[in-house]
Amino acid sequence: MRLKLATAGVLFLCLAAWACGDDDDEPKDAGADASKTKDAGDETDSGKPDSGKPQTPAERGKYLVEAIGACGDCHTPRLQTGGFDTAKALAGVDCFIDADPTKDDFGCLSSRNLTNHETGLKNRSDQEVKDMFMKGERPDGKYLHPVMPYYVLGNMSDEDADAIVAFLRTVEPVDHMVKANQAPFLPPDAPAPIVPKDKLPKPSASYSDKTAAMRGMYLAANIGVCMECHTGRDEMGGFLVDKLFQGGNRFGRDELGLPPAFPEAIYSSNITPHETGIKGYTVDTIVAAIKKGVDKDKKPLCPPMPAGPMGAFADITDSDARDIAHYLLSLAPKDNMIPATCDVPMGMPTEDGGI
Amino acid sequence: MRWGSWARALEGAICINVLLSGMACDDDAKGGAPKPRDSGSNLDPTDAAVSDAAADGGDPSHVSWLPPIVKYPDAKSTETFRLSQTGLYRDLAAKELAPDLIEYEPEYKLWSDGAEKRRWLRLPPGTAIDSSDMDHWVFPVGTMFFKEFSLAGKRLETRLIARLGPKPDDYFMGAFVWNEDETDAVFEREGESNVRGTEHDVPETKRCFTCHNGDKGRALGYSAVQQPAAKALLSDPPSEPYVVPGDDVARQALGYLHANCGNCHNPNGTSRTDTNLTLRLEVSEHSVEDTGIYKSGVRVDLDHWMHKGFKLRIAPGDSGASAVLARMKSRIKDDAMPPFASELVDETGVELVEKWIDSLPKAGD
Numbered sequence: 001m002r003l004k005l006a007t008a009g010v011l012f013l014c015l016a017a018w019a020c021g022d023d024d025d026e027p028k029d030a031g032a033d034a035s036k037t038k039d040a041g042d043e044t045d046s047g048k049p050d051s052g053k054p055q056t057p058a059e060r061g062k063y064l065v066e067a068i069g070a071c072g073d074c075h076t077p078r079l080q081t082g083g084f085d086t087a088k089a090l091a092g093v094d095c096f097i098d099a100d101p102t103k104d105d106f107g108c109l110s111s112r113n114l115t116n117h118e119t120g121l122k123n124r125s126d127q128e129v130k131d132m133f134m135k136g137e138r139p140d141g142k143y144l145h146p147v148m149p150y151y152v153l154g155n156m157s158d159e160d161a162d163a164i165v166a167f168l169r170t171v172e173p174v175d176h177m178v179k180a181n182q183a184p185f186l187p188p189d190a191p192a193p194i195v196p197k198d199k200l201p202k203p204s205a206s207y208s209d210k211t212a213a214m215r216g217m218y219l220a221a222n223i224g225v226c227m228e229c230h231t232g233r234d235e236m237g238g239f240l241v242d243k244l245f246q247g248g249n250r251f252g253r254d255e256l257g258l259p260p261a262f263p264e265a266i267y268s269s270n271i272t273p274h275e276t277g278i279k280g281y282t283v284d285t286i287v288a289a290i291k292k293g294v295d296k297d298k299k300p301l302c303p304p305m306p307a308g309p310m311g312a313f314a315d316i317t318d319s320d321a322r323d324i325a326h327y328l329l330s331l332a333p334k335d336n337m338i339p340a341t342c343d344v345p346m347g348m349p350t351e352d353g354g355i
Numbered sequence: 356m357r358w359g360s361w362a363r364a365l366e367g368a369i370c371i372n373v374l375l376s377g378m379a380c381d382d383d384a385k386g387g388a389p390k391p392r393d394s395g396s397n398l399d400p401t402d403a404a405v406s407d408a409a410a411d412g413g414d415p416s417h418v419s420w421l422p423p424i425v426k427y428p429d430a431k432s433t434e435t436f437r438l439s440q441t442g443l444y445r446d447l448a449a450k451e452l453a454p455d456l457i458e459y460e461p462e463y464k465l466w467s468d469g470a471e472k473r474r475w476l477r478l479p480p481g482t483a484i485d486s487s488d489m490d491h492w493v494f495p496v497g498t499m500f501f502k503e504f505s506l507a508g509k510r511l512e513t514r515l516i517a518r519l520g521p522k523p524d525d526y527f528m529g530a531f532v533w534n535e536d537e538t539d540a541v542f543e544r545e546g547e548s549n550v551r552g553t554e555h556d557v558p559e560t561k562r563c564f565t566c567h568n569g570d571k572g573r574a575l576g577y578s579a580v581q582q583p584a585a586k587a588l589l590s591d592p593p594s595e596p597y598v599v600p601g602d603d604v605a606r607q608a609l610g611y612l613h614a615n616c617g618n619c620h621n622p623n624g625t626s627r628t629d630t631n632l633t634l635r636l637e638v639s640e641h642s643v644e645d646t647g648i649y650k651s652g653v654r655v656d657l658d659h660w661m662h663k664g665f666k667l668r669i670a671p672g673d674s675g676a677s678a679v680l681a682r683m684k685s686r687i688k689d690d691a692m693p694p695f696a697s698e699l700v701d702e703t704g705v706e707l708v709e710k711w712i713d714s715l716p717k718a719g720d
């Protein structure tokens with residue numbers, strides 16, 4: 001299997017970690033309209049420009065799609081150089097995954113065209129668009145393959161979902177009918193279940209800055225970019241909802257299109273504050289990991305973490321990155337030793353994801 | 356303001372009578388005396404509106420009927436919404452329809468597993484259907500389309516499409532399920548299976564958009580192809596009504612495909628993200644070979660559904676090798692066309708399409 005990624009690739013979605021919750025267990029929209037977003041009495045500003053200028057819904061949506069969601073990692077084709085083909089932003093990628101490049105009739109999964117064209121989302125209603133990315137329901141009654149992390153995105157606020165739609169309506173149309181999906185990526189009989197909200201881990205009651213942690217929870221868990229990659233799967237591919245953020249999700253080197261110097265398999269890290277996870281990290285070092293793609297010892301993180309100067313997470317605001325850091329540090333430590341760590345090989349380029 | 360006085364206020368500018376009385380104005384007779392519509396009109400001359408108006412020489416001012424102001428439920432509303440609130444009937448108990456409705460039938464019918472259907476249109480007074488783009492009629496805000504489904508004389512559901520505002524999503528679409536006594540029908544957002552002891556399934560609301568977003572007017576059975584006699588209601592009436600091309604065999608098949616498949620299979624339809632197969636007719640198509648159906652179907656290689664041994668969408672002269680027909684004949688998940696809203700194959704429709712495909716010359720013929 002091979003994903004069409006930059007060789008030094010950012011990638012696959014850490015689309016899993018925007019969630020939020022508050023003391024009342026109810027997630028709050030964290031910033032679609034900064035003028036009215038309050039979270040348990042505290043202003044929630046995730047995604048709000050650091051300048052404090054209010055955002056339009058489309059601006060909020062752009063931030064969610066481009067920075068937090070890293071949607072382009074899968075939905076924007078890449079140039080030979082590995083960089084994004086910005087003229088075709090969000091226009092879908094033919095055979096984004098090809099499980100067996102030797103066969104013409106097997107293994108192809110295309111990411112969809114999300115632009116404002118007839119071959120994209122132009123003629124789909126707002127509700128249809130939301131049902132796709134939040135429930136995995138296609139307009140024709142079929143279901144999306146769970147390579148698309150709708151089961152994680154389904155817990156975002158209505159306001160943010162609307163903001164994403166508002167932004168997608170502004171995306172330049174690109175005429176691109178993507179190639180048909182093939183086995184084993186044919187539509188499933190049922191959508192992957194949305195992660196139950198009560199499974200989203202809450203900050204511990206004693207955490208010092210619980211307010212920030214709650215804001216971070218919305219981003220990391222309800223919207224869910226971190227959670228999708230940093231949660232393992234069972235043998236059947238099922239999302240381990242009882243082991244959220246505990247890492248262990250396997251990414252094959254070849255799937256990622258990485259050179260042989262990388263280990264054959266890369267596992268997502270346990271990002272709970274346990275010895276097997278991120279114990280020893282601080283808010284600042286987590287922010288550096290998210291935005292600069294370096295670990296607490298300043299060593300570059302392996303793909304597919306979409307961090308670093310060229311990665312989507314570089315555009316996460318400092319305040320949001322700090323909130324996410326608070327949230328991760330506030331979690332109950334979970335003992336989950338991942339099978340192997342990954343060191344970026346010497347001599348790898350560093351322009352993308354810190355590699 | 357009563358409808359009658361509104362009509363008078365607009366007299367000479369807009370031929371409102373047609374909406375209320377079933378009388379039509381000539382293009383060149385604005386402000387003149389209305390005359391009866393063409394015999395090909397979709398109006399049933401027995402409609403209450405016609406009777407009322409006819410009794411008064413076409414003056415609608417006496418019509419003692421005002422459609423109700425309908426409070427449509429939003430997506431989260433849990434309030435019961437009844438058909439009796441929509442103004443389809445003037446007297447629901449007596450099943451007396453509102454007098455301002457226009458009953459119509461499409462030229463080519465959508466298969467609904469054998470259900471019998473009646474259809475009505477309500478245009479706001481003083482308005483016309485925007486037909487400036489003859490292939491995509493747009494209905495004024497306030498337009499309502501009703502479609503009643505019944506089996507063996509038993510009312511099962513009545514569907515409603517109402518245009519609520521100017522934006523593409525400003526529509527109410529939903530189905531009302533009739534009660535056992537047929538005293539009223541209730542909007543069921545989630546639909547209902549096997550209604551009133553039949554095999555008939557009422558679709559959930561969100562499925563409405565799957566097909567009805569396939570054209571910007573949203574009402575799929577009211578178009579240039581489907582309503583060649585609707586001239587009097589149009590902003591830009593055509594000089595000649597559109598006629599589906601071809602001999603009778605071709606015309607029936609093309610019309611069938613248009614009505615049953617073209618709502619999704621068109622350049623704006625739901626299927627456009629997956630396939631460029633076009634099964635919707637356009638008024639510029641005056642020969643079979645001109646049609647999008649022919650050009651995107653006949654002798655065109657499959658780009659989907661290639662695992663069943665078929666190579667062509669439509670194999671001329673060989674219906675058995677045509678994927679389009681094979682999918683029409685299937686009701687197995689992932690094969691069936693349409694992919695939902697039908698559990699029974701339309702044998703008549705299959706036969707129409709089969710005959711046409713087999714009538715097409717094979718390569719080299």
